[in-house]
Amino acid sequence: xxxxxxxxxxxxxxxxxxxxxxxxxxxxxxxxxxxxxxxxxxxxxxxxxxxxxxxxxxxxxxxxxxxxxxxxxxxxxxxxxxxxxxxxxxxxxxxxxxxxxxxxxxxxxxxxxxxxxxxxxxxxxxxxxxxxxxxxxxxxxxxxxxxxxxxxxxxxxxxxxxxxxxxxxxxxxxxxxxxxxxxxxxxxxxxxxxxxxxxxxxxxxxxxxxxxxxxxxxxxxxxxxxxxxxxxxxxxxxxxxxxxxxxxxxxxxxxxxxxxxxxxxxxxxx
Ligand code: G3P
Ligand code: CA
Numbered sequence: 704x705x706x707x708x709x710x711x712x713x714x715x716x717x718x719x720x721x722x723x724x725x726x727x728x729x730x731x732x733x734x735x736x737x738x739x740x741x742x743x744x745x746x747x748x749x750x751x752x753x754x755x756x757x758x759x760x761x762x763x764x765x766x767x768x769x770x771x772x773x774x775x776x777x778x779x780x781x782x783x784x785x786x787x788x789x790x791x792x793x794x795x796x797x798x799x800x801x802x803x804x805x806x807x808x809x810x811x812x813x814x815x816x817x818x819x820x821x822x823x824x825x826x827x828x829x830x831x832x833x834x835x836x837x838x839x840x841x842x843x844x845x846x847x848x849x850x851x852x853x854x855x856x857x858x859x860x861x862x863x864x865x866x867x868x869x870x871x872x873x874x875x876x877x878x879x880x881x882x883x884x885x886x887x888x889x890x891x892x893x894x895x896x897x898x899x900x901x902x903x904x905x906x907x908x909x910x911x912x913x914x915x916x917x918x919x920x921x922x923x924x925x926x927x928x929x930x931x932x933x934x935x936x937x938x939x940x941x942x943x944x945x946x947x948x949x950x951x952x953x954x955x956x957x958x959x960x961x962x963x964x965x966x967x968x969x970x971x972x973x
Contacts, residue, residue: 712951712958712971713742714959714967714973715829715959716742716743717962718731718744720732725786727758727759727766728786728809729812729816730806732745732817733820739973740968741958742831743831744871744960745812745814745833747814748773749840749843749844750774750781752777753847754847755851756778756812756814757814758773761835763784765789766789767785767786768785778813783810784810784811786812787807814848815851822855830867830868831868831869831938832871833871833872834870834871834872845870845881849881852888858885862887863887863911866888869912870888870890872892873893889911889912890909890911891938893914894914894915895919896919897919897923902926904926904929904933906930910935912957913936913937915939915940920950927956928954936957937954937957937958938957941962942961949970
């Protein structure tokens with residue numbers, strides 16, 4: 704299927720190519736880069752000893768062979784865990800034979816390692832970094848994040864449009880902190896529902912990009928048009944089904960965040 708190309712939609716690999724490989728692992732991000740994804744999405748949390756790691760849940764129970772909250776564990780504790788073998792644990796009985804051996808060797812991914820991977824990709828690969836539970840840490844997540852971005856020369860892009868990195872959050876406060884410290888760094892306000900306060904398409908001050916869920920897009924297409932009329936770009940999550948991809952194209956969204964980057968690229972005729 705091909706679509707008119709006056710507007711190229713960015714394809715963002717959600718937690719890496721996370722349908723095929725264990726989310727937030729090097730294997731998942733390498734696969735996404737190999738597949739041709741334009742950008743990688745990751746969630747970041749602080750460990751007990753102050754490292755930013757890419758883990759979605761508050762606890763490591765679902766995605767590793769360990770237990771406990773990320774915030775209560777040190778990086779060395781996390782590094783000893785297996786973050787790959789949980790994937791498709793309940794699939795066919797011959798799974799043991801089919802599992803690529805590298806999956807069980809997947810350890811926790813630090814944001815620093817992910818930044819290195821992107822730097823070595825050999826082509827432009829953007830990074831959409833989501834801050835998780837930032838209120839609990841009262842600014843520490845954003846502070847660590849900006850320090851790390853600075854080390855990679857990514858904290859002060861010449862303009863938001865040129866920045867290969869953006870920061871996303873459901874927390875307007877987190878985005879505000881990032882915007883105050885690094886005004887040119889693009890920020891994405893994630894939306895799970897259409898808040899009455901923002902119904903007219905406005906976003907919190909300093910935020911240029913809206914991140915509505917696919918559920919919002921399906922239920923309130925007129926809201927997407929309002930966001931665009933208000934001058935915002937629109938990045939939709941998590942878009943995996945052909946009909947949803949087509950609706951995003953029809954509405955002219957700017958980025959599709961997906962667990963299946965290769966399928967979305969194919970659908971977009973790329
Ligand atoms: O990309 C935004 C999306 O990831 C937000 O939801 O729960 O998957 O982090 P979640
Ligand atoms: Ca996320």
